[in-house]
Amino acid sequence: MNSVKKVYCRIYQVAFRVALPFLPYREPEVFKSMEKAGSLLKKNGTGSVMLITDTFLKSSGATESLEKSLSDNGIGCIVYDKVMPNPTVNNVEDALAVYKKSKCQALIAFGGGSAIDCAKAVGARVAYPKKSLKQLGGILKIHRKLPTLVAIPTTAGTGSEVTVTAVITDSDTRHKYTMNSFPLIPHYAVLDPKVTYTLPPQLTATTGMDALTHAVEAYIGRSTTKETRSLAKETVKLIFGNIEKAYTDGTNHNARANMLRAAYAAGIAFSKSYVGYIHAVAHSLGGRYNIPHGLANSVLMPIVLEEYGDSIHKKLHDLGIVAGVCDTTDSDKVGAEKFISAIKAMNKRMGIPEKLSGILAEDIPLMARYADKEANPLYPVPRLMNAKELEKLYYNVADWS
Numbered sequence: 027m028n029s030v031k032k033v034y035c036r037i038y039q040v041a042f043r044v045a046l047p048f049l050p051y052r053e054p055e056v057f058k059s060m061e062k063a064g065s066l067l068k069k070n071g072t073g074s075v076m077l078i079t080d081t082f083l084k085s086s087g088a089t090e091s092l093e094k095s096l097s098d099n100g101i102g103c104i105v106y107d108k109v110m111p112n113p114t115v116n117n118v119e120d121a122l123a124v125y126k127k128s129k130c131q132a133l134i135a136f137g138g139g140s141a142i143d144c145a146k147a148v149g150a151r152v153a154y155p156k157k158s159l160k161q162l163g164g165i166l167k168i169h170r171k172l173p174t175l176v177a178i179p180t181t182a183g184t185g186s187e188v189t190v191t192a193v194i195t196d197s198d199t200r201h202k203y204t205m206n207s208f209p210l211i212p213h214y215a216v217l218d219p220k221v222t223y224t225l226p227p228q229l230t231a232t233t234g235m236d237a238l239t240h241a242v243e244a245y246i247g248r249s250t251t252k253e254t255r256s257l258a259k260e261t262v263k264l265i266f267g268n269i270e271k272a273y274t275d276g277t278n279h280n281a282r283a284n285m286l287r288a289a290y291a292a293g294i295a296f297s298k299s300y301v302g303y304i305h306a307v308a309h310s311l312g313g314r315y316n317i318p319h320g321l322a323n324s325v326l327m328p329i330v331l332e333e334y335g336d337s338i339h340k341k342l343h344d345l346g347i348v349a350g351v352c353d354t355t356d357s358d359k360v361g362a363e364k365f366i367s368a369i370k371a372m373n374k375r376m377g378i379p380e381k382l383s384g385i386l387a388e389d390i391p392l393m394a395r396y397a398d399k400e401a402n403p404l405y406p407v408p409r410l411m412n413a414k415e416l417e418k419l420y421y422n423v424a425d426w427s
Contacts, residue, residue, distance in 0.1 A: 027402075027410045027411060027412040027415065028412075031402070031403075031410075031412070032410050034403055035402055035403035035410055036248075036410075038403035038404070039248060039249055039403065039404070039405075039406040042249065042404070042406075043248075043249040043406070046249070046251070046298060049208065050208050051190070051208060051211075051297065051298065052208070052211055053188060053211070053294065054177065054187065054188060054211060054212045054213055054214050054215040055213065055214050055215070056214075056215050056216075056217055056290075057214065057215070057216045057217075057218075058216070058217060058218060059216070059218055060091065060092050060095070060136075060178050060216045060218045060221060061091055061092070061095045062095070062216070063092060063095055063096065063134060063176055063178070063214075063216065064094075064095030064096045064097075064098055064099035064101060065095070065099055066176070066214060067096070067099070067101055067132060067174070067176070068099040068100065068101060070132075070174060072101060072131050072132045072174060073100075073101060073102060073131060074101065074102040074103075074104070074128065074129060074130045074131050074132075075096060075101055075102070075103055075104070075130055075131065075132045075133065075134055076103075076104045076105075076106055076121070076124065076125045076128065076130040076132075076133050076134070076148070077089060077092070077093070077096075077103055077104070077105045077106070077134045077136060078106050078109060078121060078133060078134065078135050078136070078137075078141050078144055078145040078148065079105065079106070079107050079109060079135075079136040079137050079141055080107060080108075080109045080110070080137055080140070080141060081107050081108065083107070083136060083137055083180065084105060084107035085107075086224070088136070088180070088221065088224070089105070089136055092134070092136060092178070093105075102128075104124060104125075104128040104130055106120075106121045106124050106125075108120065108121075109121075109137060109140050109141045109144045110140065111140050111316065111318055112140065112193075112195045112202070112312050112313065112316055112318075112319065113140045113141075113143055113144040113147070113194060113195065114194065114195045114196070114197040115158075115159050115160075115194060115195070115196055115197045116197040117144055118144055118147040118148055118151065118159060118194060119151075121144060121145075121148045122148050122151045122152065125148060125152065126152075130173075131173065131174070132173050132174040132175070132176070133145045133148060133149055133173055133174070133175045133176070134175075134176045134177075134178065135175065135176070135177045135178065135212070136178045136180065136221075137178075137179075137180050137181075138179065138180060138181040138183065138184060138229075138233065139179075139181070139183065139184030139186045139193075139236075139319065142177045142179065142184065142186035142187060142192075142212070143184075143186055143191075143192040143193055143194065144194075145175055145177070146172075146175065146186070146192035146205070146210045146212075147159055147192050147194050147205070149172035149173050149175055149209075149210075150162050150168050150172060150192070150205065150207075150209075150210065152172065152173055153168065153170040153171065153172050153173075153209070154168070154170065159194055159205070160196070160203065162205055162207075163194075163203040163204065163205050164203075164204075164205070164206070165206045165207075165404065166206065166207055166208075167205065167207055168205065168207035168208075168209050168210060169207070169209065170209065171209060172209050172210070174213050174214075175212040175213050175214070176212065176213065176214045176215075176216065177212035177214070177215050177216070178215075178216040178218065178221065179215075179216075179217070179221075179222075179286065179289065180221045180222055180225065181222065181225055181229060181230075181233040181289075181320075182222060182230075182233060182234055182237060182272075182282070182285035182286045182288065182289040183232070183233025183234055183235075183236035183237045183289050183320050184233070184236060184237075184289065184293070184319070184320075185237060185240055185289045185290060185292050185293020185294075185296070185297075186293070187212055187215040187217075187290065187293065188211065188212070188215060188290050188293040188294055188297065189210075189211065189293045189294075189296070189297045190206050190207060190208050190210050190211055190297050191204055191205065191206050191210065191297070192204070192205045192210055193205075193309060193319075195312070195313050196313070200313045200314050201310075201313050201314075201396055202309040202310065202312055202313035202396075203400075204309070204400065211297075215290070217283075217286045217287070217290060219279050219282035219283040219286060220279075220282075222272075222276075222282045222285070222286065223276050223277050223282065224276065225276060227273050227274070227276070227376070227377075228376075228377060229320070230269070230272050230273050230276065230285075231269070231273050231324070231373075231376035231377065231378055232318060232320035232321045232323075232324050232378060233289075233320045234265055234269040234272065234273075234285055234288075234289075234320075235265075235269070235320060235323060235324035235327065235369075235372075235373065235378065236319060236320035236323045236324070237261060237265060237285070237288050237289040237292045238261070238262065238265045238269075238288075238292075238327070238369070239301075239304055239305070239323040239324070239326075239327050240261070240289075240292035240293065240295065240296040240301065241257070241258040241259075241261035241262050241265075241288075241291075241292040241295055241296075242258070242262070242327065242331070242342075242345065243296060243300070243301040243302040243304055243305065244257075244258045244292070244295035244296040244298075244299040244300065244301065245258035245259070245262075245295070245299075245341055245344075245345060246302070246331075246334070246338045246341045246342070246408050247299050247300055247301075247302060247405070247406040247407060247408065248406040248407070248408065249299050249300060249406040250299045251298065251299065253294075253298070254294070254295040254296075254298050254299040257291040257292065257294055257295040258291075258292065258295045258299075258345075259344075259345065259348045260288070260291050261288045261289075261291045261292040261295065262345050262348050262349050263348050263349065263350075264284045264285070264287060264288035264291075265285070265288050266349040266350060266351070266368075266372075267284070268280075268281040268284040268285050268288070269281075269285060269372070269376075270372070270375065270376065272285050273376050299406070300404065300405050300406055301405060302330070302401065302405050302406075302407040302408075303330055303397065303401055303405070303407055303411065303416065303419065304323055304326045304327055304330045305323065305400075305401075305405075306396075306397035306398075306400045306401035306405065306416075307322075307326055307330070307393075307397045307416065307419050307420065307423075308322035308323045308326055309396075309397070309400060310393035310394075310396040310397045310400075311382065311385070311393065311420075311423075313396070314389055314393055315384050315385070317382060317384075321378070321382075322382065324373055324378045325373070325378065325379060325380065325381065325382050325423055326419070326423055327369055328366050328369050328370050328373075329419060329422050329423050330419060331362075331366050331369075332366060333418070333419060333422070334407075334408050334409050335409070336359065337408040337409045338362065338408045339358040339359050339361070339362040340358045340362075341408075342358075342361065342362035342365045342366065343356065343357075343358040343360075343361030343362050343365070344361075345365055346361045346362065346364050346365030346368070347361065349365065349368060351364050351365055351367075351368040352364040352365060379425070380425075381423055381424060381425030381427075382423050382424065382425055383424075383425040385420060385423070385424040385425075385426075387421075387424075390417050390420045390421065391413070391417060393420060394413040394414070394416040394417045394420060395413045397413070397416050398411075398412060398413035398416055
């Protein structure tokens with residue numbers, strides 16, 4: 027990246043860091059049981075709600091107790107269960123049409139980040155009926171109040187239940203774009219460990235590593251605060267202490283609860299201190315090849331951290347101490363190497379591959395440009411890279427064997 031663009035990026039990032047204390051960030055009101063959703067919405071005067079989920083969760087009966095809670099409180103429930111991984115514009119517009127036709131007054135997202143992001147985007151379109159999602163994408167484009175949104179995460183990873191962000195895929199170009207606006211933060215979040223009991227081991231692993239990525243990128247960036255550094259460290263400690271317990275025993279209540287807390291804490295951290303090139307590259311891969319976001323982040327994390335080199339050694343050493351994988355007596359370089367090695371080893375134990383298959387060399391320049399556009403100048407990464415430099419990350423993560 028040339029020096030002029032570097033200076034521009036850093037000035038842009040400093041401006042956002044200075045403005046952070048004055049921005050209207052809020053946290054959702056948190057509940058521990060999804061059965062409280064009915065009485066909560068009744069108290070708010072809601073008569074009809076749209077439940078946004080996916081086909082598997084609906085058909086498996088996972089939403090039954092939630093729907094009963096709504097019915098018992100006299101609240102009509104319209105179910106939209108066609109959410110896809112990496113939700114698309116078409117997904118959102120289909121759900122919006124049902125919402126309007128059914129005259130719904132509020133939204134409940136039940137699922138992983140895809141369901142919650144889809145619900146956020148539906149809410150944004152309700153608030154801005156004459157604007158497309160593309161027009162609402164970017165930073166601080168949404169200012170109007172959204173319909174009441176209750177987020178019930180069934181995975182412990184994205185932290186979407188507490189973030190300002192929704193990620194939507196263009197149905198035609200397969201390009202992912204982000205919406206970053208404060209009204210997208212859900213009004214309520216239900217962190218109920220029981221709804222994560224049946225999450226398969228592989229999804230437990232990749233979504234948990236997604237949360238770790240949020241914490242690591244928030245911590246190593248250049249726009250941290252005392253609060254976000256503390257939350258990132260809390261997340262790292264919780265994930266290293268609980269993810270494999272949840273992976274091997276899905277009904278371990280404490281492990282599941284701790285993973286939900288980790289995802290939530292990391293969500294706050296990266297909402298205020300941002301992510302980095304791991305996410306930018308993962309979004310482009312997910313949009314192009316429909317690679318699950320958690321999987322892409324899991325595989326990319328050690329690769330991108332190694333590429334940053336000595337610019338993050340001290341901070342990774344700090345996280346390694348918190349994770350219990352290195353000592354204060356280690357040099358920063360050794361501590362960082364031990365932390366990255368621990369991530370690789372944890373990935374391997376949970377069956378996460380070292381590389382990603384299906385990447386085509388001819389797609390890399392375009393994906394790198396998308397990643398560059400997403401990350402620069404917003405993300406306060408430790409070391410700036412342009413599109414050409416980002417191409418190396420795609421080659422390093424690609425499995426062409």
